[in-house]
Structure formats: C-alpha cells, structure tokens
Amino acid sequence: MLINSGPFNGVPSLDAIQKVTDDLATRGLGRHTINYRLRDWGISRQRYWGPPVPVVHCAKCGVVPVPDDQLPVRLPYMKDFKPLGAGASPLETVPEFVNTTCPKCGGPAKRDCDVMDNFLDSAWYFFRYVSADDDTQAFDRELVRQWLPVDMYIGGNEHAVLHLMYTRFVTMAFHHLGLIDFDEPFKKFRAHGLLIREGAKMSKSKGNVVNPDFYLDDVGADSFRTYLMFLGPFHEGGDFRDTSLIGVRRFIERVWRLVDENEISDEPPAGMAELGPVHRAIKKVTQDLEKLHYNTAIATLMELTNELYKWPRQKREAVETLLKLLQPFAPHVTHELYERLGHPTMIADDGWPAWRAEYCAVEECEFVVQIGGKVRGKVVLPVDADENAVWEAAQAIDAVRKQLAGKQIVKRVFVPKKLLSIVVKP
Numbered sequence: 001m002l003i004n005s006g007p008f009n010g011v012p013s014l015d016a017i018q019k020v021t022d023d024l025a026t027r028g029l030g031r032h033t034i035n036y037r038l039r040d041w042g043i044s045r046q047r048y049w050g051p052p053v054p055v056v057h058c059a060k061c062g063v064v065p066v067p068d069d070q071l072p073v074r075l076p077y078m079k080d081f082k083p084l085g086a087g088a089s090p091l092e093t094v095p096e097f098v099n100t101t102c103p104k105c106g107g108p109a110k111r112d113c114d115v116m117d118n119f120l121d122s123a124w125y126f127f128r129y130v131s132a133d134d135d136t137q138a139f140d141r142e143l144v145r146q147w148l149p150v151d152m153y154i155g156g157n158e159h160a161v162l163h164l165m166y167t168r169f170v171t172m173a174f175h176h177l178g179l180i181d182f183d184e185p186f187k188k189f190r191a192h193g194l195l196i197r198e199g200a201k202m203s204k205s206k207g208n209v210v211n212p213d214f215y216l217d218d219v220g221a222d223s224f225r226t227y228l229m230f231l232g233p234f235h236e237g238g239d240f241r242d243t244s245l246i247g248v249r250r251f252i253e254r255v256w257r258l259v260d261e262n263e264i265s266d267e268p269p270a271g272m273a274e275l276g277p278v279h280r281a282i283k284k285v286t287q288d289l290e291k292l293h294y295n296t297a298i299a300t301l302m303e304l305t306n307e308l309y310k311w312p313r314q315k316r317e318a319v320e321t322l323l324k325l326l327q328p329f330a331p332h333v334t335h336e337l338y339e340r341l342g343h344p345t346m347i348a349d350d351g352w353p354a355w356r357a358e359y360c361a362v363e364e365c366e367f368v369v370q371i372g373g374k375v376r377g378k379v380v381l382p383v384d385a386d387e388n389a390v391w392e393a394a395q396a397i398d399a400v401r402k403q404l405a406g407k408q409i410v411k412r413v414f415v416p417k418k419l420l421s422i423v424v425k426p
C-alpha cells in the first residue's frame with residue numbers, strides 16, 4: 001500500500017505501478033516499457049565439441065535447414081581439433097564435412113561449421129528425459145503432457161539466474177511454436193544453501209571439503225544424512241562441525257534404544273497428554289517437509305523422542321509414528337526397527353501418518369504487555385510463545401505502537417507464559 005505518495009496514497013503497489021506510469025505518460029515525463037532480463041544470447045561456438053548447427057549455406061537459397069531425415073548432423077572424426085583462433089571453427093578444416101549439397105536446389109552448398117553451446121541443451125534436457133529412448137523425435141508430446149512441467153526444481157543459487165532464464169526462454173519458445181501446452185518449465189524452484197567449514201565456504205579450491213566415505217564408516221549413513229539436513233536451513237546451508245554430527249548420531253541411537261530396548265505395548269496412546277505430542281509432531285514434520293524445512297522437522301522429532309522417553313511404557317502407535325516421520329532422514333535404521341516391530345513390509349510402503357486436528361490444538365494463554373511499568377495491552381498466544389513472538393504480536397496493538405512512537409527502547413523483560421515488559425528511555 002503506498003504511503004507518502006500524494007494522490008497515490010492507499011493504492012496497492014501493483015495497481016500503483018500502472019497508475020503512476022499513466023500519470024507520468026500524460027505529463028510527458030515517461031512511458032510504459034518492459035525491460036527483458038535475458039540479454040542477447042550467442043548459442044554458437046567455434047570449437048569441436050558440441051552438436052553442429054544443422055543448417056547449410058547455399059549461394060542461391062541462403063540459409064537452409066537440414067531436413068529431418070538427415071538429422072542428426074554428426075561431427076566428423078578429427079585428430080587435431082584445437083580451436084583455430086580468430087573466430088574460425090576447427091570443422092572448417094574438414095572439406096568432407098564442409099562441402100555438401102543444398103537440400104532445396106541440389107546445388108553445391110557449405111555446412112555451418114559452428115557447434116551449439118552446451119547451455120542450449122542444458123536448457124531443455126528435461127523434455128528429453130521423458131523420451132530418452134525415442135529415435136524418431138526430440139520428445140513425445142503425449143509423454144510431455146503426462147510428466148511436465150517439473151513439480152520442483154532444486155539447484156544451487158547460480159542456477160537461479162542464467163540457467164533458469166535460458167530454460168524459461170526455450171520453454172516459452174516451444175510453447176510459442178505449439179509444441180507444448182505450458183510456458184513455464186518448473187512449478188517451483190528452490191535453491192539450496194552452501195556448506196561452511198572452518199569459517200569458509202566448502203569448496204574444492206579451498207581444500208576444506210569433507211569426504212563422505214569417512215563419515216559413512218564413522219557414524220553411519222543415516223546419521224550423516226540426518227546431520228546434513230539438520231545443520232541449517234536447507235536454503236541457507238550451514239556450518240559443518242564434527243561435534244554436532246556426533247549429537248545427531250546420539251539422537252539416532254536414542255531412537256534405536258527407545259524402540260529396541262523397550263517392551264512395546266499394543267495399547268493405543270490416550271488423552272491429550274499422549275496424543276497431543278504425537279499429532280503435533282505429525283503435523284509439524286509433514287508441513288516442514290513440504291517447505292523443505294528439514295532442520296526444524298528433525299528438531300521436532302528430537303522433541304518427540306524426548307517426550308516418549310517420559311512415558312511409563314512405549315506404545316506401538318507412537319513409536320511407529322516416530323519411525324515413519326524419521327524414515328525420510330534415516331531410512332536404514334527406521335526400516336530395521338520397523339522390521340523388529342514385526343512388520344514384513346517396507347516402512348516406506350506403509351503410508352505416511354495423518355494428524356488429527358483435535359489433538360493438535362496448542363494450549364494458549366494471555367501475555368500482558370507493559371510499557372514503562374503500565375499495562376498497554378494483552379495478547380493471546382500459545383503458552384510456549386517466546387519473547388520474539390510476543391514482541392511481534394504486541395507491536396500490532398495500537399496503544400503499544402502509540403506509546404513506543406519516537407521512544408528509544410532500553411530493554412525488554414520477558415516472563416514466559418505471563419508478561420512482556422518494555423523499558424523505554426523517559
């Protein structure tokens with residue numbers, strides 16, 4: 001919503017773009033235009049490796065595409081394929097390749113000696129994936145309809161700029177040509193973060209990469225895998241530390257002992273005290289997985305494990321739920337424990353647990369918000385709300401905002417389940 005913008009105050013910013021632009025145009029000060037972020041893109045290269053550009057140059061007909069039945073144009077065998085320099089392609093030195101006949105008039109013609117940049121192929125390879133064995137066409141339209149667009153694309157941040165723009169460009173071009181029914185290649189894109197180790201980005205050139213084999217032998221695949229998902233938000237990456245890895249290994253061991261060293265009762269969990277933590281965990285882990293919030297999902301499973309340890313006896317439904325929720329992170333251990341619980345089937349095949357809303361409700365309470373010792377408002381939040389959550393909610397109260405306007409906050413005092421007191425400079 002625009003503020004401090006004269007006649008445009010209160011206009012939603014998306015509408016305002018049009019309105020402000022129109023206003024500038026009527027006053028002769030500007031006009032509407034679109035700036036494309038995709039710059040000119042040279043796809044031809046003067047080198048040996050790459051698919052030859054499939055056109056021939058005829059003195060009479062100009063540029064003529066190679067007919068479908070003569071595709072693909074294959075590279076000739078060359079012993080010395082070093083680039084010639086000065087913008088010339090090494091293919092120009094192979095007369096058998098260069099000299100051909102024009103598909104249109106049958107006269108003498110020359111093949112194009114440039115090859116296509118590998119970027120071009122990496123911009124549409126996923127269309128080919130659906131028809132990898134098809135010798136007759138680039139892709140089968142019916143299969144593309146079934147499988148594409150891609151539901152989720154995960155890559156490094158460097159993908160988010162160039163590669164993704166080329167991919168969108170090629171997909172839009174295919175759409176424009178009527179070859180496909182959609183014009184965006186990926187429904188969602190998520191970039192993963194980078195790992196930090198000993199204060200530096202983990203990279204081969206810095207020499208601080210770790211060899212997974214060492215950790216697989218040392219702590220096992222499940223611990224290593226769970227740790228990688230736990231060490232930080234997936235889209236931000238995190239700090240790789242051996243000591244934290246051992247913490248995750250202990251967690252996996254705790255789950256193992258909980259299930260393997262206890263007698264498991266078939267009696268179902270009962271009451272809010274037991275069903276509450278189980279169903280809240282199902283809900284949290286399920287929703288976190290959708291959002292790729294793996295680290296908080298694992299933290300939730302650690303809490304659930306601690307909770308189950310407090311129970312006088314272990315109940316099948318609860319421990320099997322824990323195993324199913326942990327299974328994406330620690331597939332081997334959970335499958336083994338599931339088998340020990342008497343299941344002949346794979347844990348991954350036995351469905352994902354469903355939460356029931358009536359057990360997910362969190363107990364709420366009232367937090368008093370004080371400023372300079374005076375009560376200025378109250379907020380109702382879950383009992384376990386932390387200082388930041390209460391502070392955020394408090395700022396939504398008009399009276400609080402008014403009292404804080406222009407004042408410097410000296411400190412905030414927080415009493416869990418009760419009070420947030422804000423001390424301001426008089």
Ligand SMILES: [Zn+2]
Pocket residue numbers: 058059060061062064102103104105106107109
């Ligand atoms: Zn010709």
